[in-house]
Amino acid sequence: MQTKQTLVALVENKPGVLNRVASLFRRRNFNIDSLTVGRTESPERSRMTIVVDAGADQVAKHLYKLVNVIQVENVSTVPNVSRDLALIKVHVDADTRGQVIQLCDIFRAHIVDTSSRAMIVEVTGDEEKINSMVEMLRPLGILEMVRTGVVAMARGDDVLAPSDYEARRPASNGHRASVL
Amino acid sequence: MKLTGAEIILECLLREGVEVMYGYPGGAILPTYDAMTKYPQIRHVLVRHEQGAAHMADGYARATGKVGVAIATSGPGATNLVTGIATAMMDSSPIVCITGQVPTAAIGTDAFQETDVTGVTLPVTKHNYLVYDVEDLAYTIREAFHIARTGRPGPVLIDIPKDVQNAVTEFVYPEEEPVLPGYRPPQEATEEQVRAALELIERAERPVILAGHGVIMSGASREVLEYAEKTQTPIALTLLGKGGVPETHPLSLGMMGMHGTGHANLAIQHADLLLAFGMRFDDRVTGNLKTYAPHAKKIHIDIDPSEIHKNVRADVPIVGDLRAVLRQLNPHVKPQEHREWWAQIRDWMEDADERDIVHWDAGERLFAAHVIRDMWQATGGNAVIVTDVGQHQMWEAQYYPHERPHTLITSGGLGTMGFGLPAAIGASMGLKSSNVWAIVGDGGFQMTMTELGTAAQERVPVKICIINNGYLGMVRQWQEFFYEERYNATPMHNPDFVKLADAYGIPARRVTRRQDVIPTIEWAAGIDDGPVLIDFVVEKHDIVYPMVPAGADLHNMIRRPIEGK
Ligand SMILES: Cc1cc2nc3c(=O)[nH]c(=O)nc-3n(C[C@H](O)[C@H](O)[C@H](O)COP(=O)(O)OP(=O)(O)OC[C@H]3O[C@@H](n4cnc5c(N)ncnc54)[C@H](O)[C@@H]3O)c2cc1C
Ligand SMILES: Cc1ncc(C[n+]2csc(CCOP(=O)(O)OP(=O)(O)O)c2C)c(N)n1
Ligand SMILES: [Mg+2]
Numbered sequence: 080m081q082t083k084q085t086l087v088a089l090v091e092n093k094p095g096v097l098n099r100v101a102s103l104f105r106r107r108n109f110n111i112d113s114l115t116v117g118r119t120e121s122p123e124r125s126r127m128t129i130v131v132d133a134g135a136d137q138v139a140k141h142l143y144k145l146v147n148v149i150q151v152e153n154v155s156t157v158p159n160v161s162r163d164l165a166l167i168k169v170h171v172d173a174d175t176r177g178q179v180i181q182l183c184d185i186f187r188a189h190i191v192d193t194s195s196r197a198m199i200v201e202v203t204g205d206e207e208k209i210n211s212m213v214e215m216l217r218p219l220g221i222l223e224m225v226r227t228g229v230v231a232m233a234r235g236d237d238v239l240a241p242s243d244y245e246a247r248r249p250a251s252n253g254h255r256a257s258v259l
Numbered sequence: 260m261k262l263t264g265a266e267i268i269l270e271c272l273l274r275e276g277v278e279v280m281y282g283y284p285g286g287a288i289l290p291t292y293d294a295m296t297k298y299p300q301i302r303h304v305l306v307r308h309e310q311g312a313a314h315m316a317d318g319y320a321r322a323t324g325k326v327g328v329a330i331a332t333s334g335p336g337a338t339n340l341v342t343g344i345a346t347a348m349m350d351s352s353p354i355v356c357i358t359g360q361v362p363t364a365a366i367g368t369d370a371f372q373e374t375d376v377t378g379v380t381l382p383v384t385k386h387n388y389l390v391y392d393v394e395d396l397a398y399t400i401r402e403a404f405h406i407a408r409t410g411r412p413g414p415v416l417i418d419i420p421k422d423v424q425n426a427v428t429e430f431v432y433p434e435e436e437p438v439l440p441g442y443r444p445p446q447e448a449t450e451e452q453v454r455a456a457l458e459l460i461e462r463a464e465r466p467v468i469l470a471g472h473g474v475i476m477s478g479a480s481r482e483v484l485e486y487a488e489k490t491q492t493p494i495a496l497t498l499l500g501k502g503g504v505p506e507t508h509p510l511s512l513g514m515m516g517m518h519g520t521g522h523a524n525l526a527i528q529h530a531d532l533l534l535a536f537g538m539r540f541d542d543r544v545t546g547n548l549k550t551y552a553p554h555a556k557k558i559h560i561d562i563d564p565s566e567i568h569k570n571v572r573a574d575v576p577i578v579g580d581l582r583a584v585l586r587q588l589n590p591h592v593k594p595q596e597h598r599e600w601w602a603q604i605r606d607w608m609e610d611a612d613e614r615d616i617v618h619w620d621a622g623e624r625l626f627a628a629h630v631i632r633d634m635w636q637a638t639g640g641n642a643v644i645v646t647d648v649g650q651h652q653m654w655e656a657q658y659y660p661h662e663r664p665h666t667l668i669t670s671g672g673l674g675t676m677g678f679g680l681p682a683a684i685g686a687s688m689g690l691k692s693s694n695v696w697a698i699v700g701d702g703g704f705q706m707t708m709t710e711l712g713t714a715a716q717e718r719v720p721v722k723i724c725i726i727n728n729g730y731l732g733m734v735r736q737w738q739e740f741f742y743e744e745r746y747n748a749t750p751m752h753n754p755d756f757v758k759l760a761d762a763y764g765i766p767a768r769r770v771t772r773r774q775d776v777i778p779t780i781e782w783a784a785g786i787d788d789g790p791v792l793i794d795f796v797v798e799k800h801d802i803v804y805p806m807v808p809a810g811a812d813l814h815n816m817i818r819r820p821i822e823g824k
Contacts, residue, residue: 098378102381
């Protein structure tokens with residue numbers, strides 16, 4: 080079995096960038112396990128976390144070819160923190176309600192909504208922790224689930240930021256700023 | 260200076276040194292067409308189909324090394340460019356395409372002639388832009404040209420809505436070179452890489468240089484020759500590498516790959532070191548990857564990191580500009596002789612020579628190989644040749660040795676039929692030369708022969724040579740070899756090409772006999788005030804030898820049987 084690798088890509092925060100990245104993965108037949116996009120410390124940059132099954136090097140090299148991709152790091156090669164978040168709506172009744180509360184205690188998860196026949200559990204952690212939580216809840220009846228996909232960051236003092244980044248062009252260049 | 264968006268486009272083109280653009284007008288680009296009347300310094304060439312505009316820009320770029328420009332309207336105008344853009348992308352040719360778009364307020368409403376052109380061209384451009392604001396226009400155009408011509412060159416498209424062309428703003432030209440945070444083409448090798456390469460070079464007994472398109476694009480001809488001469492290393496060329504080093508040089512093995520020379524392919528299969536200089540191990544070059552150059556260590560120098568280890572694993576990968584890297588490497592390289600290796604290669608060369616149809620007496624028959632060899636002689640080997648795609652393209656590659664870079668222009672990666680005539684028009688205009696010869700098949704010619712109108716109207720002195728075999732010859736060849744001679748959908752009923760040329764007022768002649776080839780080429784060479792056409796009616800059932808069947812081992816070539824043996 081091949082081990083999953085987690086890449087982090089800093090990209091320019093411009094419309095169409097997510098489309099460019101997704102199109103690249105499809106075109107090159109790269110198998111992507113998960114992809115998340117979010118804001119960063121700078122309004123000019125967004126950050127993608129990409130989990131790939133194999134071929135992380137080739138994925139990284141092709142990402143670099145996109146003009147809007149600033150920096151790529153394989154965080155699996157360094158000590159890192161990686162987190163996934165899940166919202167799980169699980170079926171409960173008088174007998175099982177207690178079980179869910181107990182499980183949440185063990186997994187340090189939160190119950191964020193309750194109703195007569197369901198509860199929404201919020202759990203954060205690395206992928207494996209969430210996988211096992213899901214397995215524990217499954218017998219009770221999972222009605223709905225959503226996972227954000229992994230976000231990751233290298234531990235320590237080093238920061239992932241473009242060293243020689245000087246924005247000499249107008250902020251609005253190419254497109255109106257904001258969303259990807 | 261207050262200018263409209265349309266005027267800004269043209270001001271920026273002027274500052275990029277653009278002297279000619281190829282295009283076709285329509286509603287969404289009309290403001291820019293109207294502004295052209297104030298910029299007579301930039302010649303606009305009206306094509307007959309936008310595909311032709313993209314190929315002309317491409318031919319211009321490949322001939323001159325400068326960026327070619329094509330311009331079209333929204334919707335169908337833009338989609339007609341796509342084949343030409345994809346062609347430029349595959350062969351790393353620097354072109355900038357400008358397309359009109361529906362007004363910003365109408366985007367996304369299925370407005371008249373609206374197409375998501377940045378979406379459509381995303382996978383076939385190096386980069387593309389949709390400009391929403393006239394304030395961004397100048398910088399975007401500056402950036403587009405910068406991206407098109409630097410690093411690994413490629414096509415860039417700028418989609419400009421009609422209202423942005425009409426909007427007025429203060430024009431400030433961004434003089435400084437654009438700084439893009441995510442765009443830093445690599446330049447040089449590290450010392451470590453140079454050392455690792457030198458170690459392999461010193462140990463090698465059977466080295467081969469694989470010289471690709473990168474040699475031409477980085478302007479590294481001298482450096483490659485210097486390396487090869489110092490180390491007596493044979494040089495095999497890719498199709499797009501032809502011209503990178505003089506092919507008549509004693510160290511040259513000619514083309515490698517599917518239709519390459521037997522000796523080039525055998526040398527690669529027996530080599531103990533391959534030096535891949537600016538080439539990307541295309542499947543037409545390697546054949547079966549599992550059995551490719553099994554004994555060879557590989558040094559791969561390429562400006563694009565994603566080419567390293569893509570098809571062939573490199574023992575020493577060097578990411579950088581070929582010329583810069585060779586300038587680092589060459590001073591440390593020690594002279595070598597490789598006598599035994601050359602003795603072996605010479606044996607292979609003799610066998611190839613014996614089988615070569617060019618030495619045969621064809622009798623009454625006219626073979627394309629002979630036409631092209633005669634053309635080489637009659638033009639003193641000095642012409643710029645632009646080909647279409649098919650058998651004639653391969654015969655050109657085999658029988659017209661090129662001496663200088665930028666003298667063979669051909670669609671290699673995409674293999675786009677219809678490329679030849681328009682690309683030749685672009686090349687001839689770019690070079691301001693009447694020594695540009697289009698060698699096209701009867702099939703491919705008919706895909707873009709509408710551009711005869713452009714050539715005639717603009718009086719482009721391009722020489723059009725049709726290799727007329729009455730077939731989609733390359734496909735027919737596959738049918739003969741691999742589909743038991745079932746010639747489905749490959750024979751063609753052709754028009755009288757001489758009369759067709761006549762309809763455009765283009766002088767034309769037909770050649771059916773060997774003895775008329777050279778005189779007719781000399782006749783055509785004498786015409787320099789407009790296009791001229793020759794219809795060479797050649798053998799219908801001829802075959803391009805040698806041939807490595809797709810996916811077969813590179814040493815398993817189908818060779819030309821020796822007649823009478
Ligand atoms: C009918 C047909 C038959 C064909 N048969 C053959 C055949 O028998 N043999 C053959 O060789 N081809 C053949 N081809 C062409 C083949 O498909 C490829 O187009 C060709 O082999 C590519 O050559 P290349 O790798 O040199 O050029 P490209 O595909 O243009 O690649 C150039 C490489 O150079 C790199 N580069 C660019 N600039 C620089 C720089 N400054 N420094 C360093 N590196 C740089 C690029 O990153 C790229 O990797 C055929 C095509 C057709 C249509
Ligand atoms: C646009 C396009 N369609 C189809 C092909 C497939 N194809 C490759 S070579 C060829 C035959 C070319 O025939 P012709 O132009 O007469 O040249 P010949 O091989 O006869 O020299 C075809 C159909 C192609 N390369 N491009
Ligand atoms: Mg033909």
